[in-house]
Amino acid sequence: MKSKRNPYGLWTLAWPIFIEVLLQTLLGTADTVMVSRISDDAVAVVGLSAQLFSALTTLFMTISGGAGILIAQKLGSRRSEDARAIAIMGLTVSGGIGLAISLVLYTQAANLAGLLNVSAELLPLWKVYVSYFGGGMVLTALIAALSTAIRNTGNTKTPMYIGIAMNVIHIAMNYALIFGKFGLPEWGLFGVTVSGNVSRLIAVLLLFYVFIYAFDRKVGFKDLFLFKPKLFKEIVHIGWPLGVNMSGWVFSQLAIYTFIAMLGAAELATKTYMNTLESFCFMLGYAISLAVQIQVAHLFGAGKTREAYVGAYRALAIGLGLATANALLLLAAGRYLLGLFSGNEEILTLGASLLALNLLLQPGKVLNMALNNALNAVGDTRYTMGIALFSLAVVATAGSYVLGIQAGWGLTGIYCCMIADEWVRGIFVLRRWRGQKYLRRAEAASRRPESLASETGLSL
Template sequence: MTLENKQEKNKFTLWLLAWPIFIELFLQLLLGAVDILMVSRISDDAVAVVGFSNTLFHALMTLFMTIASGAGILIAQKLGSGKGADARTIAIMAFNVTVLIGIVLSVILYLIPRKIAALFQLSEQLLPLAEVYISIVGGGMVLTAMMATLSTVIRNTGNTKAPMYIAIGMNIVHVFLNYAFIYGAFGFPQWGLTGVAISTVVSRLLATVLLVIMFVGAFEQRIAWSDFKLFNGKLFKEVLKIGWPLGVNMSSWVFTQLVIFTFLAVLGTQELAARTYMNTLESFCFMLGYSIALAVQIQIAHLFGAGRTKEAYSSAYRALRIGLIVVSVNALLLYVFGSQLLGLFTSDQEIIALGVSLLGLNLVLQPGKMLNMALGNSLNALGDTRFTMIVGILSMWLIATGLSYVVGIHMGWGLVGIYLCMIADEYVRGGLSLYRWHDRKYLKRAEQKQAQQTLGVPKSTQSSSSVV
């Protein structure tokens, strides 16, 4: 094995891929937590608006993440099989398409924010705040599209550190501007929630500029301005083949969360605020597990592209074992210190009591979520995205949403009942993904194809050393 091949292989080890993703996710979540913590100093109504708006934005993100996610997996596969030029073309096409989608979303959110908020049953008292926040942050949705695509592309080349560094800088700017606008510090105007929205857009703009600079040098052949005209219909079909089920699955998850938010809105502002605070704390709980799941997706896609199917198969189980330990410990720590942590966000004892009850259930939720993330992402890395889509749609709408209404609203179990249904959904999807991975359908198909291609050809001396 040449020095160049060893360096390429080392880029795709689980640890080297996972820890920068973890830092990046941690800082992104910190950005969200800082938003919630600082906005809570304005009012619980403002917190409810930010929580609802962010859920809405995540739902809309699936429109461009369909392309970005499919492109990311395909880029890792192409690089694994030594087709760097194809990977570069895929990256450019993904960027162009997602920017167009982002522009359309920005215009819509800027023009009719109040109507959108009212459509999802947000209470009348929250509509003025929602109108301000959605118009400003939603108006910058094109920046979110660019950031998501550029980060995904760069990470799937094996360079997970660059997005991490940018996340650090973005958080520093965001925290500074949040403090300045909310409290009127350093000569800034005291603009409250409007200031938080402006801070979000400005920090994302700066991050996008840096990501573009890194993007143009992400491949062996530097990307020039004229290259943005590139389009390859065959490769784009490959992206869509992997990407559209991912997009449907992601949109299904986020839209079910939006529906569940409408259930919470029916229950009351306290339940909506409690769930928003819990989302923040829960995110810190599972983010290391999620970073492992994202890392193993990149690793398995690269191994699969290189034809190293046995290593790809075992990598999923190793990532799952590590992830289960991590999320279980995190969930336990969160439960032990839960009341104190919730007290940082609000002094409302009813909201704190609701949050603490959810933290107990979180001990059960997190292992199921890790099972679902690790095995689902592993299947996606092979291109088996239709399976995860079908399982996701059925489970999320029938269990996480439909059963949530029956148990939480109709039977009167409230927020705890809704949370129990969300737990059941994670375990159903995770269990089915585990069964599918154990079946090795896509891996067997790849092995048969390799055997046919090498029939009558001397066996390769390819190294069988494992990637860890």
């Protein structure tokens, strides 16, 4: 029975995701260090434009995210042709949206600078980076669609390897083109845009090759023109709440960072350093939550609702244990680790107190991410969107302003609101998952006459 390894096992899915995200974080840090050698202005431009790019990526992530969930569901219900068609439409539509974004960024960089109040001294660098790196946003869209489709077939290793290769190429080319090494021109920030576009293009080509053979039937050139309105409607139905949810988080973070900037440079620096330390806790939770989404979607599609229900709790227990252990390690070594970034006693003291609060933040974050993704996996995306928008707006954003700014609690008050936001959302999604609304609906469908069950694809 177990001679063939299950590609949808939690650990099988999770560890490549974790390794990929970990190395991306480490290489991203190296990338930032190299850009800082150009100038502080270059770092400021890259940081500010990253917020703009993050907001725009929600447009195509709406499609690729919805397509990914449906691919796992359809494969679970043995509807491979539908999964294949959904993957193709997710790729072409995401690519089309990415191309439109690229054209806007390439042609409207100066106008966007005016909207975002980019200072005059940053404008020349802004135009270079947003026009050329942002102009390659279509490549980011294609990478998202291709890697999401491949992961949801149960193959999380290949996107990991390709992601690692892309980042290594990017760092190597950065070094050569920023500083003019190995006989290449010294292009500074323009060199970063060239290395970014070349490395992304290589990743797209490799991922597309894997994508061609990812399903039972090879994907040909003519298949790229395939469009099935009924299946695309399913993608949008699941995907648009994911996009709205993601947008809510992005704008909430932008607002909170504005509040932190009002507190002063020390608080802003402390939060920046805390983000770096906390990212190692977050990566564990993120890998588990993305793996459980793929696993639950596949089980749900196969009609194995009991296994899906229990599997989400098993993943939650593992994620809670790992995140809590990591938070304890950070607390024990926190002051030393913060000292690697800064010798400012104010920052060290404030950061150490926040690491204690991190013990409450990380379990809430894992609870929220794991069960939020489990609900998304069964199609309950509107509920998770509604809860997220409410909590992000009222608890996280408004609460941060009231406690952090008006009440004078500072960064500690903002952290308390971040903790409350994660736990509020976590408790609501826990109650929803315990209610089993979509799971019971699927069980009811499986008990209908055979003809109706076969139409829904939920037969046990």
